[in-house]
Amino acid sequence: xxxxxxxxxxxxxxxxxxxxxxxxxxxxxxxxxxxxxxxxxxxxxxxxxxxxxxxxxxxxxxxxxxxxxxxxxxxxxxxxxxxxxxxxxxxxxxxxxxxxxxxxxxxxxxxxxxxxxxxxxxxxxxxxxxxxxxxxxxxxxxxxxxxxxxx
Amino acid sequence: xxxxxxxxxxxxxxxxxxxxxxxxxxxxxxxxxxxxxxxxxxxxxxxxxxxxxxxxxxxxxxxxxxxxxxxxxxxxxxxxxxxxxxxxxxxxxxxxxxxxxxxxxxxxxxxxxxxxxxxxxxxxxxxxxxxxxxxxxxxxxxxxxxxxxxxxxxxxxxxxxxxxxxxxxxxxxxxxxxxxxxxxxxxxxxxxxxxxxxxxxxxxxxxxxxxxxxxxxxxxxxxxxxxxxxxxxxxxxxxxxxxxxxxxxxxxxxxxxxxxxxxxxxxxxxxxxxxxxxxxxxxxxxxxxxxxxxxxxxxxxxxxxxxxxxxxxxxxxxxxxxxxxxxxxxxxxxxxxxxxxxxxxxxxxxxxxxxxxxxxxxxxxxxxxxxxxxxxxxxxxxxxxxxxxxxxxxxxxxxxxxxxxxxxxxxxxxxxxxxxxxxxxxxxxxxxxxxxxxxxxxxxxxxxxxxxxxxxxxxxxxxxxxxxxxxxxxxxxxxxxxxxxxxxxxxxxxxxxxxxxxxxxxxxxxxxxxxxxxxxxxxxxxxxxxxxxxxxxxxxxxxxxxxxxxxxxxxxxxxxxxxxxxxxxxxxxxxxxxxxxxxxxxxxxxxxxxxxxxxxxxxxxxxxxxxxxxxxxxxxxxxxxxxxxxxxxxxxxxxxxxxxxxxxxxxxxxxxxxxxxxxxxxxxxxxxxxxxxxxxxxxxxxxxxxxxxxxxxxxxxxxxxxxxxxxxxxxxxxxxxxxxxxxxxxxxxxxxxx
Numbered sequence: 004x005x006x007x008x009x010x011x012x013x014x015x016x017x018x019x020x021x022x023x024x025x026x027x028x029x030x031x032x033x034x035x036x037x038x039x040x041x042x043x044x045x046x047x048x049x050x051x052x053x054x055x056x057x058x059x060x061x062x063x064x065x066x067x068x069x070x071x072x073x074x075x076x077x078x079x080x081x082x083x084x085x086x087x088x089x090x091x092x093x094x095x096x097x098x099x100x101x102x103x104x105x106x107x108x109x110x111x112x113x114x115x116x117x118x119x120x121x122x123x124x125x126x127x128x129x130x131x132x133x134x135x136x137x138x139x140x141x142x143x144x145x146x147x148x149x150x151x152x153x154x
Numbered sequence: 155x156x157x158x159x160x161x162x163x164x165x166x167x168x169x170x171x172x173x174x175x176x177x178x179x180x181x182x183x184x185x186x187x188x189x190x191x192x193x194x195x196x197x198x199x200x201x202x203x204x205x206x207x208x209x210x211x212x213x214x215x216x217x218x219x220x221x222x223x224x225x226x227x228x229x230x231x232x233x234x235x236x237x238x239x240x241x242x243x244x245x246x247x248x249x250x251x252x253x254x255x256x257x258x259x260x261x262x263x264x265x266x267x268x269x270x271x272x273x274x275x276x277x278x279x280x281x282x283x284x285x286x287x288x289x290x291x292x293x294x295x296x297x298x299x300x301x302x303x304x305x306x307x308x309x310x311x312x313x314x315x316x317x318x319x320x321x322x323x324x325x326x327x328x329x330x331x332x333x334x335x336x337x338x339x340x341x342x343x344x345x346x347x348x349x350x351x352x353x354x355x356x357x358x359x360x361x362x363x364x365x366x367x368x369x370x371x372x373x374x375x376x377x378x379x380x381x382x383x384x385x386x387x388x389x390x391x392x393x394x395x396x397x398x399x400x401x402x403x404x405x406x407x408x409x410x411x412x413x414x415x416x417x418x419x420x421x422x423x424x425x426x427x428x429x430x431x432x433x434x435x436x437x438x439x440x441x442x443x444x445x446x447x448x449x450x451x452x453x454x455x456x457x458x459x460x461x462x463x464x465x466x467x468x469x470x471x472x473x474x475x476x477x478x479x480x481x482x483x484x485x486x487x488x489x490x491x492x493x494x495x496x497x498x499x500x501x502x503x504x505x506x507x508x509x510x511x512x513x514x515x516x517x518x519x520x521x522x523x524x525x526x527x528x529x530x531x532x533x534x535x536x537x538x539x540x541x542x543x544x545x546x547x548x549x550x551x552x553x554x555x556x557x558x559x560x561x562x563x564x565x566x567x568x569x570x571x572x573x574x575x576x577x578x579x580x581x582x583x584x585x586x587x588x589x590x591x592x593x594x595x596x597x598x599x600x601x602x603x604x605x606x607x608x609x610x611x612x613x614x615x616x617x618x619x620x621x622x623x624x625x626x627x628x629x630x631x632x633x634x635x636x637x638x639x640x641x642x643x644x645x646x647x648x649x650x651x652x653x654x655x656x657x658x659x660x661x662x663x664x665x666x667x668x669x670x671x672x673x674x675x676x677x678x679x680x681x682x683x684x685x686x687x688x689x690x691x692x693x694x695x696x697x698x699x700x701x702x703x704x705x706x707x708x709x710x711x712x713x714x715x716x717x718x719x720x721x722x723x724x725x726x727x728x729x730x731x732x733x734x735x736x737x738x739x740x741x742x743x744x745x746x747x748x749x750x751x752x753x754x755x756x757x758x759x760x761x762x763x764x765x766x767x768x769x770x771x772x773x774x775x776x777x778x779x780x781x782x783x784x785x786x787x788x789x790x791x792x793x794x795x796x797x798x799x800x801x802x803x804x805x806x807x808x809x810x811x812x813x814x815x816x817x818x819x820x821x822x823x824x825x826x827x828x829x830x831x832x833x834x835x836x837x838x839x840x841x842x843x844x845x846x847x848x849x850x851x852x853x854x855x856x857x858x859x860x861x862x863x864x865x866x867x868x869x870x871x872x873x874x875x876x877x878x879x880x881x882x883x884x885x886x887x888x889x890x891x892x
Binding site: 021023042044077079089090098099100103105125127129131133135137140143 | 227228229230354356357359360361363364365366367368369370372373375381406441442443444446447521522523524525570571572573574575601603604794795798799801802803804805806809827828829833834835836837839840841842843
């Protein structure tokens with residue numbers, strides 16, 4: 004076990020965990036930030052996506068000892084009042100069905116828009132390729148990303 | 155105006171509120187309602203709530219809470235079921251909050267997510283609940299104002315007496331209304347008077363979903379809760395022999411490691427119980443990562459299940475190659491007749507042309523994005539279970555039997571489910587969680603890894619179908635023969651189309667035994683029938699030189715005007731209706747030039763769906779440009795959500811037909827995570843989906859399953875147009891598996 008000081012959603016958090024613990028479980032089990040979801044554990048589904056210094060990152064394979072003082076953003080910290088353009092667009096387009104993958108989809112889209120504020124359809128498809136939606140809401144996700152990009 | 159008998163009584167809702175109180179030691183409120191408005195601040199909490207029946211309560215300020223009785227699995231019932239109550243209650247949707255009801259068989263019927271039946275079977279009860287409360291509010295106002303109740307009207311949560319000019323909000327009358335006797339009969343609204351049903355309302359959990367609030371079973375947390383995982387046999391046909399937990403127990407954070415039995419020896423299994431892996435090793439610890447690591451240190455010995463096993467499970471280790479051989483053999487040797495019209499043998503003898511094709515489909519894993527999990531807190535005399543389940547009522551019985559508790563001492567709370575597709579109809583994980591909690595005497599959250607989940611079983615069965623068609627010299631379809639089976643069940647629906655439209659018809663089914671556990675998977679049976687039958691009809695139409703839509707419509711006309719046989723289980727006019735609509739909307743007759751288009755239509759779970767799929771070739775790869783859907787599910791309760799469900803089903807259907815399948819080697823699934831098991835991804839979805847509904851006033855039917863099967867057939871037919879190849883075996887993309 005070791006103590007880590009993490010910068011999550013603009014606040015310092017101290018956790019005492021095994022250094023090999025993935026950020027996914029640090030967030031979920033130790034900090035009660037359960038918006039980041041467990042889907043596959045091997046970075047194949049994207050449900051656990053967070054931002055590390057603004058870059059979309061799979062938290063299930065990001066070990067806590069690799070994070071240092073980088074800025075971590077989770078779905079809970081994407082905006083203060085749930086009014087990030089992507090969150091608003093997700094509501095506007097009424098994207099979710101079961102909803103389980105959607106926080107990972109939104110965080111991955113946030114990483115995309117950070118790097119490319121007005122992505123083309125193809126760029127959206129490429130960037131979102133690693134995020135599975137088992138309910139098949141892909142067409143709405145694409146629409147919502149475009150709505151957010153245009154806002 | 156329709157009048158219905160009410161079935162609500164006072165006792166039932168008093169019990170409901172006692173349960174909702176629960177005395178749960180939760181760190182956050184699971185019962186926090188979902189708001190129907192984007193700005194929850196518009197809704198202020200009342201000082202008092204008054205329960206008018208088990209479905210709803212009204213606050214003294216006019217706020218309304220509606221209970222959503224059925225499990226929410228992504229089919230949107232948590233929004234659409236309360237919409238039905240709210241419409242009959244005649245309130246403004248803005249002032250409605252929605253709560254997920256717990257399992258309560260005294261008040262609610264069929265609290266189950268499956269078969270696309272929630273809306274269809276809930277329809278009357280939900281309307282009655284709203285109408286009853288509205289009636290009681292009107293009676294309270296009539297009494298207060300000393301006027302006849304018939305003179306009291308309502309609009310958007312306000313009671314009016316036009317003659318005297320009196321008016322009052324529901325909140326002002328709620329206290330008095332709650333004291334009244336529940337009326338024996340109530341009037342329901344005319345369909346034309348609906349103000350909420352038929353209008354698009356956003357997912358009530360949307361704001362929580364997009365902000366990452368705890369909603370799902372995996373998010374559940376309680377004071378003192380520990381984490382558990384299980385290790386199950388690596389192959390079907392194996393069971394636990396022995397295990398050494400020394401190393402696992404020495405790992406940090408580990409509380410205990412032990413074997414569990416899912417069922418008591420004398421237990422009589424019900425349909426929702428799964429019997430493939432009944433003895434497991436459980437690892438319990440303080441945190442998920444610690445338990446995952448300890449699980450890797452387990453030393454478990456498994457052994458083949460003996461021939462004389464008490465579970466009645468077939469022995470041996472199965473392989474995919476043998477599966478297809480066994481189905482071919484069974485098709486040839488052990489098919490049983492399920493329906494016969496006319497003289498099919500003679501029709502085939504006399505035929506000018508006979509078309510014969512074979513179709514197959516693999517086992518598939520449900521793979522909902524939220525892996526299996528459940529919370530259990532088992533005490534000596536009471537058990538609380540909470541989590542994602544499609545069958546709370548059935549599984550409560552299994553859990554109660556396993557724990558030796560009476561049913562009323564087992565409380566089941568339903569969390570929102572991260573998908574299910576049939577997987578969570580089978581709640582073995584609830585029993586496992588309960589047994590583990592009982593053993594460690596602590597609240598437990600059981601979590602499956604993706605690998606545990608995908609290799610546990612309950613798969614969509616593997617299927618095989620032989621289709622034959624006989625055409626006469628004038629290209630009329632004079633004989634039709636289907637012989638269809640699966641491992642372990644046949645997907646045949648002998649009385650569905652084209653039964654009823656062909657004079658000489660023969661349907662046969664067969665089955666092959668297996669020790670691989672299987673279960674219902676989105677649109678069971680239909681998820682194979684539609685693609686096989688609709689691809690086959692496309693070939694038959696082609697052989698007959700007919701347009702594929704007109705060919706189907708001609709058959710349906712026959713089924714409508716002069717049906718063969720009397721027990722055809724579809725409405726030929728509604729079936730034709732969706733085909734005609736999709737023909738018009740897709741511009742089939744006017745806009746097909748240069749397009750690679752395929753059509754299909756199917757009826758299942760009481761609804762009708764037709765699709766046209768357009769494919770373009772891009773650098774030699776087929777790209778799905780557009781999918782048209784025409785849907786007849788009667789009255790559409792929540793149109794935009796219904797469009798969403800249809801779009802999602804189309805993407806899901808295309809994905810499973812193209813890419814998904816599970817293979818076996820020596821009883822072991824060869825894929826256990828998304829690196830090997832392929833699911834459709836963003837860029838593979840259609841570029842555009844256009845959904846249309848047939849407008850009518852027929853009572854609503856479900857949409858969770860009906861839009862899933864037909865698109866697979868339309869896809870196969872469009873692919874043929876694009877590249878000249880017919881697709882007989884799923885998945886269509888051959889390098890998809892392993």
